[in-house]
Amino acid sequence: MVAAAVMGSGIVAIDSTVVGIALPTIGRDFHVGVAALQWVVSGYLLTLASFLLLGGSLSDRYGRRRLFSIGVVWFAVASVACGLAPDVGLLIAMRLLQGIGGALLVPGSLAILQASFTPDDQGQAIGAWSGLGGVATAAGPLLGGYLITAASWRWIFFLNIPVAAVALVLTVRHVPESRNPAATGNIDTAGAVAAVLGLGGLAFGLIEGPSFGWSSPLVAAALALGAVGLVGFVAIERRLPEPMMPLQMFANRQFAATNAVTFIVYGALGGALFLLPVELQVSSRYSPLESGVALLPVTVIMLVFSARSGRLASRIGPRLQMSVGPIVLAGSLLLLTRATDGRSYVVEVLPAVIAFGIGVAIMVAPLTATAMASAGAEHAGIASAVNNDVARIGGLIAVAVLPAVAGITGTSYLHPAQLSAAFRLAMVVSAIACGLGGAIAALSVRNPVRTHAQGTECLHCGLDGPPLRIRAGEGNP
Numbered sequence: 001m002v003a004a005a006v007m008g009s010g011i012v013a014i015d016s017t018v019v020g021i022a023l024p025t026i027g028r029d030f031h032v033g034v035a036a037l038q039w040v041v042s043g044y045l046l047t048l049a050s051f052l053l054l055g056g057s058l059s060d061r062y063g064r065r066r067l068f069s070i071g072v073v074w075f076a077v078a079s080v081a082c083g084l085a086p087d088v089g090l091l092i093a094m095r096l097l098q099g100i101g102g103a104l105l106v107p108g109s110l111a112i113l114q115a116s117f118t119p120d121d122q123g124q125a126i127g128a129w130s131g132l133g134g135v136a137t138a139a140g141p142l143l144g145g146y147l148i149t150a151a152s153w154r155w156i157f158f159l160n161i162p163v164a165a166v167a168l169v170l171t172v173r174h175v176p177e178s179r180n181p182a183a184t185g186n187i188d189t190a191g192a193v194a195a196v197l198g199l200g201g202l203a204f205g206l207i208e209g210p211s212f213g214w215s216s217p218l219v220a221a222a223l224a225l226g227a228v229g230l231v232g233f234v235a236i237e238r239r240l241p242e243p244m245m246p247l248q249m250f251a252n253r254q255f256a257a258t259n260a261v262t263f264i265v266y267g268a269l270g271g272a273l274f275l276l277p278v279e280l281q282v283s284s285r286y287s288p289l290e291s292g293v294a295l296l297p298v299t300v301i302m303l304v305f306s307a308r309s310g311r312l313a314s315r316i317g318p319r320l321q322m323s324v325g326p327i328v329l330a331g332s333l334l335l336l337t338r339a340t341d342g343r344s345y346v347v348e349v350l351p352a353v354i355a356f357g358i359g360v361a362i363m364v365a366p367l368t369a370t371a372m373a374s375a376g377a378e379h380a381g382i383a384s385a386v387n388n389d390v391a392r393i394g395g396l397i398a399v400a401v402l403p404a405v406a407g408i409t410g411t412s413y414l415h416p417a418q419l420s421a422a423f424r425l426a427m428v429v430s431a432i433a434c435g436l437g438g439a440i441a442a443l444s445v446r447n448p449v450r451t452h453a454q455g456t457e458c459l460h461c462g463l464d465g466p467p468l469r470i471r472a473g474e475g476n477p
Contacts, residue, residue: 004175007167008072009109011160012102015044015079016395018144020277021288022153024413029153030088033410034403038207041274042399043092046203047099048106049392050196056107056384057188057244064108065177069168071105076164083157107384112175141277142299145292188244191236198229199396206400210409245386254374255383257444258322258367261437262387263394265326265363268433270395271402271426272333279423280349283340283416294349301357302364310365317447318366325363326438332356333431340420359434370445402426 023037030036059067078098085091147155205223212219237243250256280291313321335352368387375383403409406422406429413419 004167004170005068005109005112007163007170008068008105011072011075011079011163011167012048012106014140014143014163015098015102015157015160016140017273018140018156018159019044020273021141021144021292022148022156023274024278024281025148025153025288026088026091027413030091032088033211034408034413035207035211035410036088036092037413038274038399038403039092040088040095042203042207042396044095044099044102045270045392045396045399046199047096047196048102049099049389049396050199051100051103051192052107052389052392053195053244053386054188054192055103055105056386058104059108060179063177063179064112065171065175068105068108068112068175069171071101071103071108072164072168072171073101074104075101076161077101079157079160079164083154106388109384112178141292141295142289143292145287145289148288186242188236188240188242191233191240191244194229194233194236196229198226198231198233199393201226201229203396203400206397206404210404249375249383249386252374253444254370254446257440258371258374259387259390260444261322261326261441262367262371262390264433264440265329265394265437266391267394267398268333268430268437269329269360270391271398272336272430274399275402275406275408275423275426276336278413279340279419282414283420283423294345295353297350297353298357298360301354302361305358305361306365309361310369313366313369318370319441319445319447321362321366322370322441322445323438325359325361325367326434326441328355328359328362330431330434330438332359333427333434337424337427340423373448398430402429405429 019041023040026040027033027037055067055071075098078094078101081094082091082098085094143159144153144156147153147159201222201224203226205219205226208222209216209219234247237245237247250259277291280286280294281288286294309321332352332355335355336349338347339349339352341348371387372383375386403413403422403426406426408419408422408426412422
């Protein structure tokens with residue numbers, strides 16, 4: 001069950017990072033500037049973020065295993081189309097479709113674990129999920145670098161096919177169906193459309209602003225459309241009796257604080273990881289394979305420590321780890337400001353990569369488990385979707401904004417001196433954001449009050465099957 005969830009969400013995670021390694025090669029092959037490369041990343045994040053909430057709502061209503069399986073197949077087909085794209089325009093279009101497939105499968109992967117494990121085991125299960133998923137995320141650049149060097153950047157998309165096939169087989173054979181029996185009513189299509197228009201307009205305006213000029217009518221219209229769409233989304237969700245994003249979930253302080261930390265920290269990391277492979281390849285003269293190998297220590301650290309981090313948070317509560325993890329990440333990003341001349345990987349890059357892996361391992365499992373637990377088992381699908389959505393929206397905005405803030409426009413990313421100066425500024429900005437996320441966690445996240453009977457009083461299970469029956473005696477309460 002965990003393997004199916006990890007492999008399904010893993011192809012989404014791999015695709016989020018492996019494409020970063022290929023960006024310089026894609027830019028040279030298609031002769032495009034940084035805005036087109038931003039769209040290769042942001043187009044995927046746009047539809048992923050826009051449809052995640054709908055995917056979570058559909059999974060709660062029609063079955064988490066069913067939507068998860070559909071998403072895996074959709075993602076695989078779109079991956080093939082990306083690999084065959086003859087120009088950057090079609091590649092971006094297929095990336096948009098890829099994001100929709102990811103939005104269908106990601107909420108189900110976490111919701112399956114939430115519905116299938118007892119509360120006492122959920123921290124460890126989610127820790128294993130985040131650890132192995134983190135391994136997939138970190139292994140993406142290594143695999144991508146090898147494929148780009150040995151064959152072509154197109155193979156980074158074909159890589160998804162065998163992984164998706166195994167995930168689908170495991171899901172059919174070993175994952176029980178689960179759903180929220182209380183989920184009824186109409187599908188929130190109006191909310192989904194408003195989310196797409198809002199995020200799409202915002203992304204277009206922020207990405208194209210440096211190219212067209214911030215006073216351009218096109219950019220101004222896009223930003224206005226984004227603002228209207230997002231305001232309309234909130235209005236729609238407030239009005240509907242069964243919205244795809246129940247806004248009352250944010251009345252829960254723990255849920256709101258966790259998602260605030262997610263937005264800020266994942267946004268900072270998304271922007272930093274967008275620029276890091278480009279910096280290593282253009283300024284430090286790494287090959288695609290070498291830039292992938294440079295991040296390999298993150299894989300090892302997450303594999304070893306993420307599940308342990310989840311277990312520790314289950315015992316002591318998430319507050320400490322959610323506060324310390326972002327601070328460690330901030331330190332790692334500041335260390336990356338030294339990785340701009342390529343003289344020594346061991347001295348200039350490795351310490352930052354190790355600190356980065358430690359920070360992620362400390363933070364991810366407690367953060368994810370807290371977001372899920374604070375919403376309740378009946379909202380597992382939508383809680384997973386909201387938390388994933390917040391992370392993707394943070395990354396989407398960061399990828400759109402950070403290059404412009406740092407001064408990377410047009411083809412300046414192909415000039416090492418200009419890129420290095422901008423990269424250092426971008427890492428400082430990202431580090432400040434991570435530090436802010438840690439401060440918010442320290443001030444807002446609370447450790448749950450544990451009782452002796454915690455985890456034993458609720459006998460309901462979200463799986464399709466007969467209710468749990470416990471016979472009196474035999475040591476049972």
